[in-house]
Amino acid sequence: MTRIVTVGAAQLGPIQRAHSRKEVVARLLSLLEQGARHGCDLVVFPELALTTFFPRWFFESQAEIDTFYEAQMPGPETQVLFDTARKLKVGFYLGYAELTQEDGRTRRFNTSILVDQTGVIVGKYRKVHLPGHAEHEPWRQFQHLEKRYFETGNLGFPVFRAFGGIIGMAVCNDRRWPETYRVMGLQGVEMILIGYNTPVHNPPAPEHDNLSHFHNELVMQSGAYQNGTWVIGVGKGGREEGVDQIGNSIIVAPSGEIVGACSTLGDELAIARCDLDLTLSYKNSVFNFAKHREPHAYGMIVERKGAIISV
Amino acid sequence: MTRIVTVGAAQLGPIQRAHSRKEVVARLLSLLEQGARHGCDLVVFPELALTTFFPRWFFESQAEIDTFYEAQMPGPETQVLFDTARKLKVGFYLGYAELTQEDGRTRRFNTSILVDQTGVIVGKYRKVHLPGHAEHEPWRQFQHLEKRYFETGNLGFPVFRAFGGIIGMAVCNDRRWPETYRVMGLQGVEMILIGYNTPVHNPPAPEHDNLSHFHNELVMQSGAYQNGTWVIGVGKGGREEGVDQIGNSIIVAPSGEIVGACSTLGDELAIARCDLDLTLSYKNSVFNFAKHREPHAYGMIVERKGAIISV
Numbered sequence: 001m002t003r004i005v006t007v008g009a010a011q012l013g014p015i016q017r018a019h020s021r022k023e024v025v026a027r028l029l030s031l032l033e034q035g036a037r038h039g040c041d042l043v044v045f046p047e048l049a050l051t052t053f054f055p056r057w058f059f060e061s062q063a064e065i066d067t068f069y070e071a072q073m074p075g076p077e078t079q080v081l082f083d084t085a086r087k088l089k090v091g092f093y094l095g096y097a098e099l100t101q102e103d104g105r106t107r108r109f110n111t112s113i114l115v116d117q118t119g120v121i122v123g124k125y126r127k128v129h130l131p132g133h134a135e136h137e138p139w140r141q142f143q144h145l146e147k148r149y150f151e152t153g154n155l156g157f158p159v160f161r162a163f164g165g166i167i168g169m170a171v172c173n174d175r176r177w178p179e180t181y182r183v184m185g186l187q188g189v190e191m192i193l194i195g196y197n198t199p200v201h202n203p204p205a206p207e208h209d210n211l212s213h214f215h216n217e218l219v220m221q222s223g224a225y226q227n228g229t230w231v232i233g234v235g236k237g238g239r240e241e242g243v244d245q246i247g248n249s250i251i252v253a254p255s256g257e258i259v260g261a262c263s264t265l266g267d268e269l270a271i272a273r274c275d276l277d278l279t280l281s282y283k284n285s286v287f288n289f290a291k292h293r294e295p296h297a298y299g300m301i302v303e304r305k306g307a308i309i310s311v
Numbered sequence: 312m313t314r315i316v317t318v319g320a321a322q323l324g325p326i327q328r329a330h331s332r333k334e335v336v337a338r339l340l341s342l343l344e345q346g347a348r349h350g351c352d353l354v355v356f357p358e359l360a361l362t363t364f365f366p367r368w369f370f371e372s373q374a375e376i377d378t379f380y381e382a383q384m385p386g387p388e389t390q391v392l393f394d395t396a397r398k399l400k401v402g403f404y405l406g407y408a409e410l411t412q413e414d415g416r417t418r419r420f421n422t423s424i425l426v427d428q429t430g431v432i433v434g435k436y437r438k439v440h441l442p443g444h445a446e447h448e449p450w451r452q453f454q455h456l457e458k459r460y461f462e463t464g465n466l467g468f469p470v471f472r473a474f475g476g477i478i479g480m481a482v483c484n485d486r487r488w489p490e491t492y493r494v495m496g497l498q499g500v501e502m503i504l505i506g507y508n509t510p511v512h513n514p515p516a517p518e519h520d521n522l523s524h525f526h527n528e529l530v531m532q533s534g535a536y537q538n539g540t541w542v543i544g545v546g547k548g549g550r551e552e553g554v555d556q557i558g559n560s561i562i563v564a565p566s567g568e569i570v571g572a573c574s575t576l577g578d579e580l581a582i583a584r585c586d587l588d589l590t591l592s593y594k595n596s597v598f599n600f601a602k603h604r605e606p607h608a609y610g611m612i613v614e615r616k617g618a619i620i621s622v
Contacts, residue, residue, distance in 0.1 A: 129603060129604075129605055130603075131597070153608075156608055159622055161622040173603075176537065176597060176598075177537070177604070178493065179489075179609045182489065182490075182611075182612055183612065185618065186611045186612070186615055186617075187611070187618065187621070187622070202597065204595075204596040204597075205592045205595075205597065208566055208592065211566055211567075211568070214567065215536060215567065218529070218567050219536070219537065222530060222532075225529060226487065226488070226489055255519055256522075256525065257525075281516045282516070284515075285513065285515040285516035286515075286516065289616060289617045289618050290616055290618070292441075292442065293440075293488070293490075293616050294440055294463060294616075295612065295614070295616050297439045297464075297467055297468060297490070298490045298612055298613050299613055300493075300494050300497045300498075301490060301493055301494065301606070301612050302609050302612065303606070304497055305600060305605075305606050306599075306600045306602075307496065307498065307594070307600050307601070308497065309477065309498065309499040310498070311471060
């Protein structure tokens with residue numbers, strides 16, 4: 001049996017601050033059309049794919065910050081993506097900054113949506129693992145203020161029945177945490193879509209900047225293998241407002257093998273025919289969770305947040 | 312600051328069933344002496360390092376099975392390892408089949424111990440993730456009856472203050488589960504010692520036998536990186552009673568990089584000077600758990616054992 005989902009990993013080159021939504025959406029449309037031309041069912045865009053990665057700056061003015069958010073999805077500038085998806089019969093994953101009114105207040109999340117081949121939103125995820133910091137830290141070469149500009153996602157790690165399988169989503173830093181994959185694995189996930197913006201340089205630990213690609217691949221390859229799932233990781237690449245982004249977009253099979261990859265730092269589409277049934281030989285053997293997991297020994301994973309040293 | 316622990320990964324070639332404890336211990340002593348000569352503080356042996364990997368056979372007779380277990384540690388044949396450790400001032404990790412009287416009954420575990428440089432047992436671990444099956448499955452080319460011959464470990468994933476740092480242990484299949492590393496990571500572990508017996512051929516999923524080494528490395532590299540810890544993985548290699556074992560013993564830095572490795576399938580010592588302070592740049596930045604983990608979203612990891620599909 002085979003259940004093929006043909007996926008395009010639609011990497012973006014840099015988006016400068018001066019670039020308008022309209023310019024960016026034109027690039028997304030071009031990649032969506034390339035995907036459709038190559039028979040993709042699903043095209044995956046990066047995190048915060050409609051603007052420059054704005055958490056790199058400390059802004060005083062909330063009004064200025066809010067120019068980077070979408071108050072509607074689809075909105076006036078993004079409706080064309082949904083219309084094109086429907087017309088070309090190609091779905092997409094899109095990351096964006098979400099501004100919403102919930103529980104009687106304005107809330108902001110680092111969000112991704114899954115849109116099916118009829119142009120309908122069939123899944124939404126809000127980033128759980130916000131990296132960086134909440135206060136201005138002028139010593140850094142650039143800021144990473146996600147903990148200031150977003151709330152922690154409040155939707156958990158949901159999965160969705162779509163594209164003939166069970167699809168999950170994550171955003172950027174989520175991918176470094178094995179818990180992300182496992183919570184979706186425990187819901188039978190077959191493909192996890194992950195957009196990211198990852199600078200080559202990490203100000204708090206510059207001593208491993210040279211390992212940025214290795215770490216990016218390592219976490220997604222192990223997450224795929226250990227849960228028997230496809231993982232599609234799509235980044236931004238190139239120098240964006242003076243900050244080098246890794247790109248390094250990859251398509252990872254349930255074996256953990258990289259079976260598709262972008263090789264530039266610009267707008268680029270990498271394609272793979274992903275057989276969802278390749279998940280089975282892992283989910284039914286070494287990673288048959290029902291047979292082999294031992295949750296009685298995992299309590300600390302939920303009982304404590306930070307490490308506690310008691311020896 | 313540096314806190315160097317010089318570690319020897321003491322891979323073993325095959326141990327046939329006809330080999331006596333005395334013959335095997337002589338090989339372990341040789342590796343221990345090599346380690347001492349090269350300035351090792353700690354030598355790591357494989358899982359079930361005193362006998363052939365007996366769960367590959369279905370035995371009817373409990374008396375026959377019990378010949379593979381140690382009822383005492385140290386025992387008459389293993390005392391010399393402890394004496395030599397003390398004499399040479401080199402500690403060791405040793406995996407063995409443990410037969411013990413506890414709670415008024417005979418119990419059997421797949422156990423490892425940590426012995427310090429004075430020849431004293433300073434830590435014990437009992438394998439939590441028992442792979443394989445509990446009933447005879449004659450269709451297999453060889454059995455993997457760990458679920459029959461051992462109880463699930465009942466000590467959790469403890470860590471120990473030893474060798475100037477915080478040391479944890481795991482055994483074989485434990486290393487494929489990110490929960491193993493995380494529970495120790497949440498106790499501040501700086502070095503995890505893992506012995507294994509891994510056949511190249513996995514009867515339930517032969518379609519990825521060609522990936523045995525890749526998977527072995529992937530899980531230990533990601534476990535190391537995602538917890539900012541050293542991982543020392545030591546296997547048996549070569550054809551043991553007709554079954555090819557992967558060997559593939561590696562020393563993994565907290566970066567996830569492999570910094571030492573065996574290149575044969577026989578008795579071999581790979582050495583690395585492991586600076587425990589290299590863990591800090593991970594534990595204090597991207598994997599600062601207290602800052603960045605989100606346990607409220609991880610509940611399923613302990614609440615369910617198997618995957619539940621509800622979409």
